[in-house]
Amino acid sequence: MITTLLYSMTGLILFAMGLFTLIIHSHPLRKILAVNVMSTGVFLILVAAAYKPLGLGKIDPVPHAMVLTGIVVSVSVTALALLLACRVQETSNLDLLERRKQEARPKESNQ
Amino acid sequence: MRTEEKIITRSRNRHKRLDAFQRILLLLVICLTTLLGSIIWTMPENPPGLADAVALMQEHSGVKSPVTAVLLNFRGYDTLLEVMVLLLAVIGAWSLAKAHFPQQEREANPVQMGVVRLLVPLMFLVAAYLVWQGSHLAGGAFQGGAILGAAGVLMLVTELPCLRAIPAHPLRIGLVLGPLIFVGVALFCLFLTGDLLGYPEETAGWLILLIEAGCAISIGLTLASLFAGGHPEDERPKNQEQAKGPCKGERP
Amino acid sequence: MDAIVIYSILTLFDITLVLTMLWLAWYLLSTEDIFKAVVLFISFGLLMALAWVRMRAPDVALAEAALGAGLTGPLFLSALRRMNRTRKGERRLDSNENRGKDHNTEQEQA
Amino acid sequence: MTAFQLAAPAWMIVPIILPLIAGLFCFLFNRRIFAIALTAALANLLGVCILIYQLLFFGPMRCHMGGWQTPIGITLRTDGPALLMLLTTAITGLAVTLYARGYFSYRILNPRHAARHQQQQRYFWPLWMLLLTGLNGLFLSNDIFNLYVTLELIAISAASLAALSGKPASQLAAFRYLLVSLLGSLTYLLGVVFLYRSCGVLDLDLLQNLMQNAPGIRAALALMSIGLLLKTALFPLHFWLPPAHANALAPVSVILSALVVKGSFYLLFRFWFEVFTPIITTSALNFMGTLGAIAIVWGAIQAMRQPRLKLMVAYSTVSQLGYLFIAFPLTRIDGNIHIWGIVIFMAMAHACAKSAMFMVAGTVFLHLGHDRIKDLNGIRANLPITVFAYGIAGVSLMGLPPSGGFIAKWLLLSSALTSSQWWWALVIIVGSLLAMIYVFRVMSHFFVIPEDYAFTKPTPVSPLMEWPALALALISLLLGLAASWPLYILAQGNVVLAQIFPGGLP
Numbered sequence: 001m002i003t004t005l006l007y008s009m010t011g012l013i014l015f016a017m018g019l020f021t022l023i024i025h026s027h028p029l030r031k032i033l034a035v036n037v038m039s040t041g042v043f044l045i046l047v048a049a050a051y052k053p054l055g056l057g058k059i060d061p062v063p064h065a066m067v068l069t070g071i072v073v074s075v076s077v078t079a080l081a082l083l084l085a086c087r088v089q090e091t092s093n094l095d096l097l098e099r100r101k102q103e104a105r106p107k108e109s110n111q
Numbered sequence: 112m113r114t115e116e117k118i119i120t121r122s123r124n125r126h127k128r129l130d131a132f133q134r135i136l137l138l139l140v141i142c143l144t145t146l147l148g149s150i151i152w153t154m155p156e157n158p159p160g161l162a163d164a165v166a167l168m169q170e171h172s173g174v175k176s177p178v179t180a181v182l183l184n185f186r187g188y189d190t191l192l193e194v195m196v197l198l199l200a201v202i203g204a205w206s207l208a209k210a211h212f213p214q215q216e217r218e219a220n221p222v223q224m225g226v227v228r229l230l231v232p233l234m235f236l237v238a239a240y241l242v243w244q245g246s247h248l249a250g251g252a253f254q255g256g257a258i259l260g261a262a263g264v265l266m267l268v269t270e271l272p273c274l275r276a277i278p279a280h281p282l283r284i285g286l287v288l289g290p291l292i293f294v295g296v297a298l299f300c301l302f303l304t305g306d307l308l309g310y311p312e313e314t315a316g317w318l319i320l321l322i323e324a325g326c327a328i329s330i331g332l333t334l335a336s337l338f339a340g341g342h343p344e345d346e347r348p349k350n351q352e353q354a355k356g357p358c359k360g361e362r363p
Numbered sequence: 364m365d366a367i368v369i370y371s372i373l374t375l376f377d378i379t380l381v382l383t384m385l386w387l388a389w390y391l392l393s394t395e396d397i398f399k400a401v402v403l404f405i406s407f408g409l410l411m412a413l414a415w416v417r418m419r420a421p422d423v424a425l426a427e428a429a430l431g432a433g434l435t436g437p438l439f440l441s442a443l444r445r446m447n448r449t450r451k452g453e454r455r456l457d458s459n460e461n462r463g464k465d466h467n468t469e470q471e472q473a
Numbered sequence: 474m475t476a477f478q479l480a481a482p483a484w485m486i487v488p489i490i491l492p493l494i495a496g497l498f499c500f501l502f503n504r505r506i507f508a509i510a511l512t513a514a515l516a517n518l519l520g521v522c523i524l525i526y527q528l529l530f531f532g533p534m535r536c537h538m539g540g541w542q543t544p545i546g547i548t549l550r551t552d553g554p555a556l557l558m559l560l561t562t563a564i565t566g567l568a569v570t571l572y573a574r575g576y577f578s579y580r581i582l583n584p585r586h587a588a589r590h591q592q593q594q595r596y597f598w599p600l601w602m603l604l605l606t607g608l609n610g611l612f613l614s615n616d617i618f619n620l621y622v623t624l625e626l627i628a629i630s631a632a633s634l635a636a637l638s639g640k641p642a643s644q645l646a647a648f649r650y651l652l653v654s655l656l657g658s659l660t661y662l663l664g665v666v667f668l669y670r671s672c673g674v675l676d677l678d679l680l681q682n683l684m685q686n687a688p689g690i691r692a693a694l695a696l697m698s699i700g701l702l703l704k705t706a707l708f709p710l711h712f713w714l715p716p717a718h719a720n721a722l723a724p725v726s727v728i729l730s731a732l733v734v735k736g737s738f739y740l741l742f743r744f745w746f747e748v749f750t751p752i753i754t755t756s757a758l759n760f761m762g763t764l765g766a767i768a769i770v771w772g773a774i775q776a777m778r779q780p781r782l783k784l785m786v787a788y789s790t791v792s793q794l795g796y797l798f799i800a801f802p803l804t805r806i807d808g809n810i811h812i813w814g815i816v817i818f819m820a821m822a823h824a825c826a827k828s829a830m831f832m833v834a835g836t837v838f839l840h841l842g843h844d845r846i847k848d849l850n851g852i853r854a855n856l857p858i859t860v861f862a863y864g865i866a867g868v869s870l871m872g873l874p875p876s877g878g879f880i881a882k883w884l885l886l887s888s889a890l891t892s893s894q895w896w897w898a899l900v901i902i903v904g905s906l907l908a909m910i911y912v913f914r915v916m917s918h919f920f921v922i923p924e925d926y927a928f929t930k931p932t933p934v935s936p937l938m939e940w941p942a943l944a945l946a947l948i949s950l951l952l953g954l955a956a957s958w959p960l961y962i963l964a965q966g967n968v969v970l971a972q973i974f975p976g977g978l979p
Contacts, residue, residue, distance in 0.1 A: 033400060290497055
């Protein structure tokens with residue numbers, strides 16, 4: 001059972017590392033990377049629990065199905081989050097530019 | 112922009128030293144990990160599971176691979192909702208921005224074109240094979256769909272001119288094809304057996320294959336659309352041509 | 364005897380794999396360069412696929428290999444490129460070359 | 474055709490599958506989207522009514538998806554609390570559907586941004602229908618992993634909806650909202666993993682039987698609770714809520730504030746008071762109560778200080794969510810009698826009143842082009858129905874009789890006093906007073922007409938924007954008069970309540 005334990009602990013450490021990075025770093029891409037690492041950690045714990053060495057009984061397929069579901073969900077969420085991060089940057093840059101323009105000619109600005 | 116710039120430079124030149132908040136956080140995270148780790152350590156050696164229950168019902172599921180049986184038969188409802196999650200991601204992405212294509216036509220790199228010509232048909236074949244073998248070995252709709260999606264990404268990276276002109280409506284049909292087939296089969300089963308997704312035992316294998324094929328196509332398109340990063344060019348309200356309001360995401 | 368040898372080789376493999384994964388994860392999460400982090404993330408995904416194979420989960424391994432390396436990586440890379448392009452575009456806009464074109468900032472109702 | 478008898482459990486899938494199909498069609502078609510969505514919302518309400526009828530005449534039910542029994546299959550189930558939440562969702566959802574129609578058509582009339590507004594409307598409908606699917610699935614599901622999938626469904630659609638307005642502030646808020654939701658889902662999933670390793674099953678009924686005080690299960694409960702608290706925005710974890718709710722489009726704010734936070738709260742509450750009850754300690758309950766109390770006061774103070782109407786309403790959500798948590802410590806001594814009644818009442822009243830408030834805020838914003846509270850003077854002259862709706866919804870938020878909010882707070886107060894925990898009663902009263910201040914602060918601006926006020930010709934606001942708000946406000950007001958009816962539904966199949974009131978509630 002050393003294998004299960006080893007991989008479970010790895011998953012846990014990955015989760016913790018992702019959590020720490022998610023909170024302290026400000027760059028959006030790094031935050032998304034951190035979430036991905038976290039989710040990988042969770043999946044690893046789940047699959048490690050189902051592991052049985054060859055010849056020592058059946059492998060539980062339910063966690064595998066759950067992880068498969070989870071991976072696909074995490075990819076789609078990652079894609080959406082990345083797009084949103086890009087939009088945040090694009091719109092906020094343009095917004096700042098617009099605001100500076102308005103500051104430059106305050107008389108004409110009308111909310 | 113100054114503040115943005117500052118934030119960026121600050122994150123660039125981040126020193127290795129941590130400030131007080133980060134230290135406390137680090138301590139907390141380490142404590143949490145240790146606690147959870149010790150709990151995992153003390154857990155029973157052979158965790159209980161559903162392996163036997165699944166094995167018992169395997170022969171009634173219509174497929175030989177246990178993972179596919181769980182995914183599309185025993186817990187098919189989960190998978191139905193999950194296919195909807197994928198579709199939702201595309202709807203969300205389309206609502207955010209327009210797909211990015213370079214303005215001027217670019218002559219495709221011959222090497223790239225060669226790679227695409229060689230690889231894309233091969234990937235289609237592999238995807239079809241993965242969907243087919245999903246009933247008895249590793250593979251299935253998600254893996255096949257992922258390969259299809261990768262093929263789509265390859266074509267998008269090459270910036271094939273034909274991709275620019277893909278009309279929105281057929282693309283939308285392709286995106287909802289898998290979910291529609293899934294829901295259709297589920298309701299069909301409801302009529303036949305009185306249970307949502309309660310396949311009749313003798314046709315279960317074929318129905319699952321049908322769902323998998325449809326979902327693989329939709330998942331492939333979904334992933335490629337997500338990579339394209341926005342809605343297609345002509346996704347614009349029909350009767351408002353005179354109001355040439357710029358679409359969001361349009362950039363000079 | 365044979366079983367013990369195989370067992371210890373496997374355990375050795377496990378430990379190497381796990382340590383590499385942890386090191387990679389730490390490196391990709393702490394490196395300054397985002398591009399490097401993304402590339403490391405792709406290789407991390409490939410190692411994960413190896414780990415899934417080791418856990419006797421071939422379905423998951425296939426999905427991880429195709430999605431993790433084939434899709435998540437390019438997604439991150441294209442997002443990174445788009446962000447860098449925005450920053451450049453902003454500079455261009457800043458020098459008032461394209462004043463007429465920044466139309467999607469008009470204040471909107473609600 | 475066993476599936477179509479009225480007693481068949483297969484009716485349970487109607488509130489899930491109908492919005493799902495409607496969402497697909499809304500995405501597929503270009504025209505008649507509103508007709509599809511409205512049909513789905515109406516049919517959803519009808520389906521929920523059938524389920525309530527079933528509950529009253531045949532008792533709580535289980536529906537096994539695909540015909541597979543519990544250890545390997547997924548089970549849906551109906552009971553009193555779930556159905557009341559479904560009913561609230563269906564009624565609020567119908568009103569939001571109508572309101573959104575009026576809102577978008579009004580905005581499309583403005584020729585300057587017609588294309589953009591049309592595009593927003595184009596994507597609003599499929600996202601909203603799929604969000605409804607997720608919510609209904611959450612209330613009905615009886616399987617912890619399936620609940621994770623519904624949580625993801627809700628998270629993605631809610632974040633996309635929050636980003637729909639396209640303004641920079643809303644995009645940033647939506648990004649943060651998405652990340653927080655993801656973090657919450659992942660923490661929840663880690664809890665599921667611990668639970669599956671300890672118990673080996675995913676069904677809530679089976680888990681309830683296997684419940685024991687093992688470290689793995691305690692860790693699972695803690696992780697799942699943290700994940701759900703993050704999504705419910707209880708006090709220290711509420712930082713993401715006000716920007717996300719206040720910067721979204723008005724119909725979206727309604728959905729997020731009235732329905733989405735209730736979903737994760739309902740789940741949390743069900744875990745604590747149904748599944749994991751044997752291992753819950755009094756100190757944990759007190760901890761939740763304390764956080765709730767801080768949330769009440771803090772949210773109300775923040776709401777009083779906000780310069781904008783929508784931000785005020787958003788902070789009021791933070792405050793009102795606190796009342797749901799203050800119910801936690803009152804249960805042990807009270808023997809679980811009132812608790813479901815209190816919480817469901819509070820959730821229903823808040824959902825109706827808060828949606829009315831956000832609708833009012835949206836209408837005012839469209840009408841004036843801003844929602845700065847100090848410049849709202851005299852709006853009563855132009856939007857009388859809307860202002861009336863605001864007043865009634867405010868009554869419910871303050872907890873004055875005969876509103877639903879009053880009944881919930883009265884139940885809370887009485888259990889606090891009978892269990893001699895007077896300090897919670899104090900918090901409830903202080904919270905109500907603070908709510909009174911922030912509601913009246915806006916109201917005074919509505920009614921005071923300054924002397925030099927120029928009466929402009931009122932721009933016609935679609936009746937679809939005014940009447941749904943009024944209807945919801947009236948429902949939240951009349952909920953107090955019809956209080957026995959929801960409590961009667963709640964008593965069905967609830968063993969404790971059924972013993973206390975054998976013939977239904979007086």
